[in-house]
Amino acid sequence: MASRELPGKEAGLFRQVVKFYESKQYKKGLKAADQVLKKFPDHGETLAMKGLILNCQERKEEAYEFVRRGLKHDLKSHVCWHVYGLLHRSDRNYDEAIKCYKNALRIDKENQQILRDLANLQVQIRDIPGFVETRQQLLAQKPAAKVNWISYAVAQHLASNFELAFEALSAYQNTLEEVPASEAYEHSEMLLYKAMLLDEGGKLQEALDNLEASKEQVKDQLGLLEHRASLLLRLERHQDAEAAYRHLLSLGSDNYDYHRGLQASLKLLPGGDGKWSVEQLRALDSLYTELQRTYPRSNAARRIPLDYKEGASFESAADAYVRPFLQKGIPSLFSDLKPLYRDAAKAEILGRVLERIHEALLRDGSLPSLAAASGESSAQGSPAFWAGEARLWTQAYLAQHYDKLGRIEEALSFMEACIEEQPALLDLYSVKSRLLKHAGDLEGASAAADKARSMDLADRYLNGAAVKWLFRAGKIEQAEKTATLFTKDGEQTNNLFDMQCMWYEVECGLAYLRQQQYGKALKMFSWVSKHFTDFTEDQFDFHSYCIRKMTLRSYMHMLRMEDGLYNHIYFSKAAWGAIRTYLKLHDRPQSATQSAEEEESKLAAMSAEERKKYKQKKRKEEQKRKKEEEAEAAAAREAEAKAAKEREKEKAGNKKAGGAAKEKDPDPDGAALAKTEDPLGKATQLLQKLKEHSGERLQTHLLAFEVHLRKGKLLLALQAAKRAQELAGSTHPDVHRLVVRWCRAVEAMPAPDSQVSTVREVIDAQAKALLGGQTLAQVSEGFRTDHAGRSLRHRAAAAEMLALLQQQQKAAAVALLVDGGAGGASHADCVEVHELLRDTIQDTKGAEAWWKACQAVFSWSAYFQGAKRLPLEQADKKPAANHLAANGVDKSLEKLSLQDAQKA
Numbered sequence: 046m047a048s049r050e051l052p053g054k055e056a057g058l059f060r061q062v063v064k065f066y067e068s069k070q071y072k073k074g075l076k077a078a079d080q081v082l083k084k085f086p087d088h089g090e091t092l093a094m095k096g097l098i099l100n101c102q103e104r105k106e107e108a109y110e111f112v113r114r115g116l117k118h119d120l121k122s123h124v125c126w127h128v129y130g131l132l133h134r135s136d137r138n139y140d141e142a143i144k145c146y147k148n149a150l151r152i153d154k155e156n157q158q159i160l161r162d163l164a165n166l167q168v169q170i171r172d173i174p175g176f177v178e179t180r181q182q183l184l185a186q187k188p189a190a191k192v193n194w195i196s197y198a199v200a201q202h203l204a205s206n207f208e209l210a211f212e213a214l215s216a217y218q219n220t221l222e223e224v225p226a227s228e229a230y231e232h233s234e235m236l237l238y239k240a241m242l243l244d245e246g247g248k249l250q251e252a253l254d255n256l257e258a259s260k261e262q263v264k265d266q267l268g269l270l271e272h273r274a275s276l277l278l279r280l281e282r283h284q285d286a287e288a289a290y291r292h293l294l295s296l297g298s299d300n301y302d303y304h305r306g307l308q309a310s311l312k313l314l315p316g317g318d319g320k321w322s323v324e325q326l327r328a329l330d331s332l333y334t335e336l337q338r339t340y341p342r343s344n345a346a347r348r349i350p351l352d353y354k355e356g357a358s359f360e361s362a363a364d365a366y367v368r369p370f371l372q373k374g375i376p377s378l379f380s381d382l383k384p385l386y387r388d389a390a391k392a393e394i395l396g397r398v399l400e401r402i403h404e405a406l407l408r409d410g411s412l413p414s415l416a417a418a419s420g421e422s423s424a425q426g427s428p429a430f431w432a433g434e435a436r437l438w439t440q441a442y443l444a445q446h447y448d449k450l451g452r453i454e455e456a457l458s459f460m461e462a463c464i465e466e467q468p469a470l471l472d473l474y475s476v477k478s479r480l481l482k483h484a485g486d487l488e489g490a491s492a493a494a495d496k497a498r499s500m501d502l503a504d505r506y507l508n509g510a511a512v513k514w515l516f517r518a519g520k521i522e523q524a525e526k527t528a529t530l531f532t533k534d535g536e537q538t539n540n541l542f543d544m545q546c547m548w549y550e551v552e553c554g555l556a557y558l559r560q561q562q563y564g565k566a567l568k569m570f571s572w573v574s575k576h577f578t579d580f581t582e583d584q585f586d587f588h589s590y591c592i593r594k595m596t597l598r599s600y601m602h603m604l605r606m607e608d609g610l611y612n613h614i615y616f617s618k619a620a621w622g623a624i625r626t627y628l629k630l631h632d633r634p635q636s637a638t639q640s641a642e643e644e645e646s647k648l649a650a651m652s653a654e655e656r657k658k659y660k661q662k663k664r665k666e667e668q669k670r671k672k673e674e675e676a677e678a679a680a681a682r683e684a685e686a687k688a689a690k691e692r693e694k695e696k697a698g699n700k701k702a703g704g705a706a707k708e709k710d711p712d713p714d715g716a717a718l719a720k721t722e723d724p725l726g727k728a729t730q731l732l733q734k735l736k737e738h739s740g741e742r743l744q745t746h747l748l749a750f751e752v753h754l755r756k757g758k759l760l761l762a763l764q765a766a767k768r769a770q771e772l773a774g775s776t777h778p779d780v781h782r783l784v785v786r787w788c789r790a791v792e793a794m795p796a797p798d799s800q801v802s803t804v805r806e807v808i809d810a811q812a813k814a815l816l817g818g819q820t821l822a823q824v825s826e827g828f829r830t831d832h833a834g835r836s837l838r839h840r841a842a843a844a845e846m847l848a849l850l851q852q853q854q855k856a857a858a859v860a861l862l863v864d865g866g867a868g869g870a871s872h873a874d875c876v877e878v879h880e881l882l883r884d885t886i887q888d889t890k891g892a893e894a895w896w897k898a899c900q901a902v903f904s905w906s907a908y909f910q911g912a913k914r915l916p917l918e919q920a921d922k923k924p925a926a927n928h929l930a931a932n933g934v935d936k937s938l939e940k941l942s943l944q945d946a947q948k949a
Contacts (some may be wrong), residue, residue, distance in 0.1 A: 089119025207246030485872035485906030568715030573619035778842030859891035
């Protein structure tokens with residue numbers, strides 16, 4: 046082994062290597078390292094430092110080679126182990142990095158830098174016991190350092206040792222003779238953090254006393270007041286809490302948290318059933334009458350009473366509330382009141398109020414008197430200058446109101462009248478796009494949204510809305526071009542990735558999935574997953590920064606937010622989309638190898654005309670698939686041909702800017718992702734994270750069932766079915782499907798061997814428990830009898846399971862669906878039923894009858910080719926090639942593919 050000690054000249058060069066690395070002068074650092082290695086080629090620490098610098102230049106393979114050589118020649122050097130850990134840390138191999146740091150500390154137990162790096166990694170991976178131990182070592186070595194006291198307190202806080210954390214901060218605080226003016230803010234944050242520790246430790250009175258004692262030194266007075274009010278409320282000092290929340294309302298009368306706090310202090314929150322007592326309602330009326338007088342400009346003081354009022358009282362309050370919105374032409378009125386539509390009675394009253402206002406504006410040119418809400422005659426006044434605008438926005442509200450109630454014809458009629466009156470008002474086109482979407486005309490919806498976008502080219506929100514509807518209409522290329530209007534010149538798609546535009550990636554991925562471009566779909570979904578990995582990594586820089594800046598409360602909130610990061614809906618949507626894509630990839634080989642006998646029997650059941658259409662459709666699908674494959678191959682060749690030129694161009698540009706060249710994506714279209722040999726294995730990896738972080742969402746367990754059933758893991762599939770049952774109840778249509786299909790899979794199991802008899806006994810016992818002592822046919826029939834009349838989705842589940850269990854009952858299943866009609870059902874549900882009849886139950890006549898029934902109900906639908914579809918001049922006359930597949934199935938994540946489910 047080469048000696049670690051270097052002669053004076055080379056030792057100086059080595060120190061320069063370290064200095065150049067720290068100042069990011071990598072070329073000079075490499076030059077100095079090469080000078081040392083020229084004379085001492087086996088010097089381990091120099092080899093390691095050279096590898097570290099190469100790693101900073103993105104030369105990963107060389108970096109690891111040099112560091113490993115350094116370790117080989119000097120295994121007992123803490124520098125080599127530390128550098129090896131830094132390489133693993135840069136590649137996010139945190140567990141390996143921690144091992145390297147611990148090896149370095151065995152050699153140099155009191156190295157402060159290594160201990161700090163180790164502590165940061167431990168809190169990053171939430172190794173809280175290790176973090177506490179490391180911070181305790183750092184504090185013991187340097188008790189005079191403020192950062193060590195603060196970090197130790199944070200470590201104990203994360204370990205839920207609130208008292209120790211408080212004592213650590215108090216011990217440090219006692220060493221301060223006087224707080225310098227330059228550190229006043231940091232000291233203020235520490236005082237508030239101490240109160241937070243006492244609060245979370247259950248010492249509410251001590252936390253309150255601490256706040257009272259330090260209020261003169263606290264800079265964040267609003268934060269102090271909010272925390273104080275919360276403590277008073279939880280201490281049940283209701284009078285003091287009331288005074289505190291009234292004071293907060295004087296600072297922000299539209300803050301709903303303050304209103305809830307005031308209601309709680311007055312014991313006016315609803316009970317466990319979500320309802321108020323008569324006494325509470327009277328007190329609430331008195332309270333908000335007072336608040337409306339005190340804060341006449343407060344919108345919350347007028348909006349909150351609509352949540353608890355009922356009947357005539359609600360009607361008069363709603364009438365008074367909507368008038369300023371209508372007079373001023375505020376488009377967000379319906380969005381504001383939409384939560385009230387969960388109550389059917391309130392929805393009816395709102396419609397009555399707006400209809401009465403609309404009639405008065407048409408008849409008199411003025412609003413009716415508020416007394417008209419009580420049934421008295423309307424006072425006629427002279428037409429107001431704002432009457433025309435009020436009438437317009439009343440019609441716009443009524444359009445959305447009727448849409449919410451499923452009366453789409455009336456909704457679109459009102460919206461057309463609005464647009465005819467004010468064709469230059471872009472908000473009307475935005476509303477119309479939503480109405481058309483609910484009507485099933487995604488072509489028209491995208492055209493309306495694009496019209497709104499074109500009327501204000503500087504509005505990013507309108508651009509995003511247009512892009513979303515274009516994706517849902519299947520116009521992917523147009524959507525991408527529209528989105529790039531707000532990106533930098535050059536690589537627009539990469540720019541959207543850099544901006545972490547997740548809604549775009551989710552919508553784009555779903556659009557590709559509907560078009561069966563599975564590689565591109567997986568690419569989009571993987572980008573979303575990459576963003577969340579980056580979010581997790583981004584917290585690393587704050588472990589030191591927040592301690593240094595003393596933003597301790599915000600730091601704790603950030604750590605807790607990061608702990609629940611993967612519960613975010615965008616991650617769930619992307620993961621669900623990716624899992625569905627992997628299920629498609631798994632099922633595709635099965636469909637591709639369908640036996641000739643099955644194909645012939647399918648054709649034999651068709652008429653000559655139907656057989657001809659079927660063959661034409663198959664031919665077109667095959668041609669489309671070949672064209673897509675050729676296009677992907679051509680795009681790959683073109684990208685490869687341009688790669689060298691672009692790389693050189695980027696290098697030249699970055700050389701001038703002093704930045705590093707951006708690495709090219711080796712799989713821009715996701716072809717490698719789609720070629721996975723184990724799609725169910727990939728889906729299982731995503732499911733593990735979803736179960737851990739999104740286990741309260743039904744869709745997670747529906748997809749878990751699909752994956753586990755295909756893998757033959759019946760116990761795991763049962764677990765998913767039971768969890769879905771806990772979340773949605775046994776009467777949910779999707780839960781009914783899972784139970785029936787699982788029990789049917791159990792019945793199809795072969796006789797058990799003696800070695801697996803115990804597992805089979807458990808499975809059989811669970812099947813009996815699920816069926817409740819009935820047969821599978823009886824459970825299916827019972828669901829049909831009890832729940833088929835509740836909704837179309839319940840009917841669909843009952844019919845599908847009936848046809849699945851008893852082929853001779855196929856006609857009855859079809860009749861159950863078709864005879865019930867499509868009235869009152871959503872467009873998306875009707876599309877699913879048509880696909881169920883056509884593809885799963887495979888009844889052509891039934892599918893055609895359902896299609897005609899839906900065509901009459903959804904006259905705006907592109908899927909059902911309604912007579913009124915594409916009403917806008919801006920809509921393309923020629924629909925997109927995939928418009929039938931795209932329209933109506935934009936909610937595909939909310940429901941499982943019935944056809945795919947049948948294959949399992």
